Amino acid sequence: MALLLIDLDRFKVINDTLGHGAGDELLMEVSRRLRSCVRHSDQVMESSLEAMGSRSHRTLEAVGRLGGDEFVALLPEVSDERDAERVAKRILDLMREPIFVGGQECFVTASVGIALYPRDGATMADVLRNADVAMYAVKSAGRNNATLYSPMLAGKGREKLALETDLHKALEREELVLHYQPKIDVRSARMIGAEALMRWRRGGQLVPPGDFIPLAEETGLINPFSEWAIKEAARQAREWQDSFGFAESIAVNLPSRLFERTDLVEHIHDAVSTYGVPHHSIQLEITETGLMKELQSVIPSLHRLNEIGVEISIDDFGTGYSSLAYLTTLPISELKIDRSFVRDLGLTPASTAIVKAIISLARALGLRVVAEGVESLRQMEALHKEGCWLMQGFLFSRPQPAEDVEAWLQQTVLPRKAPWIGKVGEDDLSEAARALEGRGPRLKPAG
Numbered sequence: 001m002a003l004l005l006i007d008l009d010r011f012k013v014i015n016d017t018l019g020h021g022a023g024d025e026l027l028m029e030v031s032r033r034l035r036s037c038v039r040h041s042d043q044v045m046e047s048s049l050e051a052m053g054s055r056s057h058r059t060l061e062a063v064g065r066l067g068g069d070e071f072v073a074l075l076p077e078v079s080d081e082r083d084a085e086r087v088a089k090r091i092l093d094l095m096r097e098p099i100f101v102g103g104q105e106c107f108v109t110a111s112v113g114i115a116l117y118p119r120d121g122a123t124m125a126d127v128l129r130n131a132d133v134a135m136y137a138v139k140s141a142g143r144n145n146a147t148l149y150s151p152m153l154a155g156k157g158r159e160k161l162a163l164e165t166d167l168h169k170a171l172e173r174e175e176l177v178l179h180y181q182p183k184i185d186v187r188s189a190r191m192i193g194a195e196a197l198m199r200w201r202r203g204g205q206l207v208p209p210g211d212f213i214p215l216a217e218e219t220g221l222i223n224p225f226s227e228w229a230i231k232e233a234a235r236q237a238r239e240w241q242d243s244f245g246f247a248e249s250i251a252v253n254l255p256s257r258l259f260e261r262t263d264l265v266e267h268i269h270d271a272v273s274t275y276g277v278p279h280h281s282i283q284l285e286i287t288e289t290g291l292m293k294e295l296q297s298v299i300p301s302l303h304r305l306n307e308i309g310v311e312i313s314i315d316d317f318g319t320g321y322s323s324l325a326y327l328t329t330l331p332i333s334e335l336k337i338d339r340s341f342v343r344d345l346g347l348t349p350a351s352t353a354i355v356k357a358i359i360s361l362a363r364a365l366g367l368r369v370v371a372e373g374v375e376s377l378r379q380m381e382a383l384h385k386e387g388c389w390l391m392q393g394f395l396f397s398r399p400q401p402a403e404d405v406e407a408w409l410q411q412t413v414l415p416r417k418a419p420w421i422g423k424v425g426e427d428d429l430s431e432a433a434r435a436l437e438g439r440g441p442r443l444k445p446a447g
């Protein structure tokens, strides 16, 4: 026996745009089409089942609506999984025909999860749950398809669920940590700040950011996490200030939506006051894409942050679509050249051109420019020659725990022991680069 769980893709859009009346009409048309895919659906009612006796159940195929935009098809006599897949394919094909509702032509697709009895479950509940697992696998793989349940899919679903449950507890369990990647001024071989990067120590194991940051964004946990990061960065700034006179900024990456919060300024104010460090100890990074997407709603925040002395840096610059006109009026201090251009610098003419363009754009606007992802001396020298001397990347240091940054400063930077130290001098500067000298960030003083 096979159970097909059929969920319409993005049905909510139809309800929201054409109204619930149209949504209902569409569901009825979908029902009609589903019935045409199975053989005896009209006969399936409690009474007829009883009349036929239990053995006849096997000949019955049925469709029903579970609720919302979710349907099931029961195929009691499939010879194998191919059989079930054929029916699923027929359903998907029929769905693709346009449907007229509310005087409008609509296109509907569906995601179909297939589970077999007894292979995929001994009870109705198990079979249904596993069809659901398969259906979700289709949804996350891009919808409009059908797939058979396999234990591997369930493992993934369960793993993700467990990860999400743990992620919700990460804050209270104090499992979040910040690692710091120094920002270097290569002319003087000095650390001029650091970028704080979030890590999750889940039960003693360090989870890579790629495995939990997207989930944190999906679940909205990124907001409390970011607020925590601001506080923790302020605490670290204080600790470094006490231990080696750190007076620069720690940059925290914030999702653009957090900039819309009217209490962001207060939160930063509270954080720096708690640890007795100046406002400029915290710098905020917003991605170019995030900034442009939420431009109108984040502008007031950017101005207020600028007024209290918190600098804004635009991350991944060059990968999004900036309105260059806005850059001249936004209260930002820094552009960070995306690592992809740095990687290909000197290798592809396009990347070289983009790096040059970003540096001269920053120069013209009086902004600092930082190159991300610097991994080799060749990249460092090329960037410096173009007039960019603020850098971060593996060449200097990986992101590391705060105490390791301190050790790195004491053992590598101060004794000038690293291969990148002393490689570039004032003589290497191009004419244009020299003109940049002394130009600070375009930050207006407080008050």
Ligand SMILES: [Mg+2]
Pocket: 195, 253, 285, 315
């Ligand atoms: Mg960043």
